[in-house]
Amino acid sequence: MALMETAASMIFTDYSSSSSSTARLLHFTSSRVQKFPNTISHFRRSNTLKFGISNPKFPRTIITYCSSASPSAVQVTEEASATIIDGKRVAKDIREEVAVEISRMKDKIGIVPGLAVILVGDRKDSATYVRNKKKACDSVGINSYEVRLAEDSTEEEVVNHISKFNDDPSVHGILVQLPLPRHMDEEKILDAVCIEKDVDGFHPENMGRLAMRGREPSFVPCTPKGCIELLHRYDIPIKGKRAVVIGRSNIVGTPAAFLLQREDATVTVVHSRTENAEEITREADIIISAVGQPNMVRGSWVKPGAVIIDVGINPVEDPDCTRGYRLVGDICYEEARKVASAITPVPGGVGPMTIAMLLSNTLLSAKRIHNFS
Numbered sequence: 588m589a590l591m592e593t594a595a596s597m598i599f600t601d602y603s604s605s606s607s608s609t610a611r612l613l614h615f616t617s618s619r620v621q622k623f624p625n626t627i628s629h630f631r632r633s634n635t636l637k638f639g640i641s642n643p644k645f646p647r648t649i650i651t652y653c654s655s656a657s658p659s660a661v662q663v664t665e666e667a668s669a670t671i672i673d674g675k676r677v678a679k680d681i682r683e684e685v686a687v688e689i690s691r692m693k694d695k696i697g698i699v700p701g702l703a704v705i706l707v708g709d710r711k712d713s714a715t716y717v718r719n720k721k722k723a724c725d726s727v728g729i730n731s732y733e734v735r736l737a738e739d740s741t742e743e744e745v746v747n748h749i750s751k752f753n754d755d756p757s758v759h760g761i762l763v764q765l766p767l768p769r770h771m772d773e774e775k776i777l778d779a780v781c782i783e784k785d786v787d788g789f790h791p792e793n794m795g796r797l798a799m800r801g802r803e804p805s806f807v808p809c810t811p812k813g814c815i816e817l818l819h820r821y822d823i824p825i826k827g828k829r830a831v832v833i834g835r836s837n838i839v840g841t842p843a844a845f846l847l848q849r850e851d852a853t854v855t856v857v858h859s860r861t862e863n864a865e866e867i868t869r870e871a872d873i874i875i876s877a878v879g880q881p882n883m884v885r886g887s888w889v890k891p892g893a894v895i896i897d898v899g900i901n902p903v904e905d906p907d908c909t910r911g912y913r914l915v916g917d918i919c920y921e922e923a924r925k926v927a928s929a930i931t932p933v934p935g936g937v938g939p940m941t942i943a944m945l946l947s948n949t950l951l952s953a954k955r956i957h958n959f960s
């Protein structure tokens with residue numbers, strides 16, 4: 588997916604592999620010497636491995652047997668390596684589930700869900716996202732409707748299109764691609780989407796309901812919903828765990844924190860004014876990072892055994908890639924995967940889940956509007 592605008596200033600430089608890096612990498616190598624035929628006679632760990640979250644389904648230890656000076660001894664090295672949470676695969680499963688439900692609905696009541704997408708301006712990355720959403724809709728049988736408006740359109744024009752879609756019975760979900768051009772009032776535009784079709788979950792009433800106990804939002808925002816879905820599908824417990832969300836945007840960080848709290852995690856939110864972000868993050872059993880800073884979270888920020896969900900999508904220069912850049916997350920993946928028990932990659936982690944959740948929310952909306960279960 589070509590994510591970038593041509594503006595080179597948007598591409599970060601990746602310093603994560605620089606030798607001048609001051610980041611501390613936790614040691615996760617343990618060695619033990621076995622005297623055969625007996626069991627372990629000596630066991631030494633360079634760090635106490637206590638997994639906040641462990642999942643027997645996903646073995647996380649690589650054991651290499653090295654020959655030793657003594658023929659009766661074998662050196663066993665354990666290098667921790669996290670389970671890779673495969674968002675691409677889970678998203679595919681979800682698309683298949685959604686497709687089955689859509690054909691069932693079509694067969695039973697003759698209704699096909701519809702998603703309307705409004706794109707304002709000519710950002711290349713936004714155009715690519717919109718194209719991918721359309722492709723995803725086609726793949727599951729959702730009708731998609733697209734409106735493209737010029738960069739210099741007025742707020743009123745955008746709101747008029749939203750109003751038409753609000754009244755159109757063949758449209759069950761409305762998405763206004765963000766970011767909007769600077770001259771537009773994002774709040775005013777998002778407020779215009781009727782709450783029954785707010786499949787992005789960005790309407791303030793949806794967010795308010797998400798924040799309140801005993802209330803249910805019509806829709807949960809797609810990216811944070813995708814993060815929680817990944818935890819569920821990998822059987823990763825959330826209840827009672829310490830979670831740290833890095834970032835507090837309205838579209839990712841804040842709803843992710845509300846969702847984790849609804850799942851009975853104990854949640855801390857870290858943001859740009861947080862002091863001791865590293866220490867706070869190191870307390871977490873679950874880290875969700877949505878910052879937009881490439882490789883910001885180093886291995887030393889991660890508690891051994893923590894689960895990491897990396898939302899960040901950051902292009903960094905890479906002359907070896909045909910497009911001149913590659914995508915990295917907020918988490919320094921190579922370091923963190925040696926410390927964590929499970930981690931999402933970028934790309935192939937949360938990104939595909941966002942689109943899968945959009946399809947799922949659109950199906951949910953159509954079912955609700957037509958009272959189909």
Ligand SMILES: NC(=O)C1=CN([C@@H]2O[C@H](COP(=O)(O)OP(=O)(O)OC[C@H]3O[C@@H](n4cnc5c(N)ncnc54)[C@H](OP(=O)(O)O)[C@@H]3O)[C@@H](O)[C@H]2O)C=CC1
Pocket residue numbers: 810833834835836837838839840857858859860861864877878879880883898899900901937938939941
């Ligand atoms: N995978 C996906 O589907 C999606 C990925 N993304 C990606 O996720 C990332 C975040 O997106 P979004 O939430 O929209 O971004 P925003 O820029 O809206 O928010 C970033 C948040 O990070 C915080 N922050 C910035 N710098 C630091 C720092 N040094 N330490 C701690 N916190 C910091 C900001 O704090 P403050 O509030 O104090 O300014 C802010 O709350 C981006 O890389 C984006 O591309 C976004 C949406 C979907």
Ligand SMILES: Nc1nc(=O)c2c([nH]1)NC[C@@H]1CN(c3ccc(C(=O)N[C@@H](CCC(=O)O)C(=O)O)cc3)C=[N+]21
Pocket residue numbers: 588589590716762763764765766787809810900914933934935936937938939941942
């Ligand atoms: N109203 C609105 N809703 C959004 O949900 C919304 C938005 N505006 N504006 C932009 C952000 C960003 N976003 C992404 C969606 C999919 C991937 C995605 O599929 N990423 C692939 C990237 C693949 C590649 O480019 O190589 C991956 O991570 O594997 C990423 C980011 C949704 N957003």
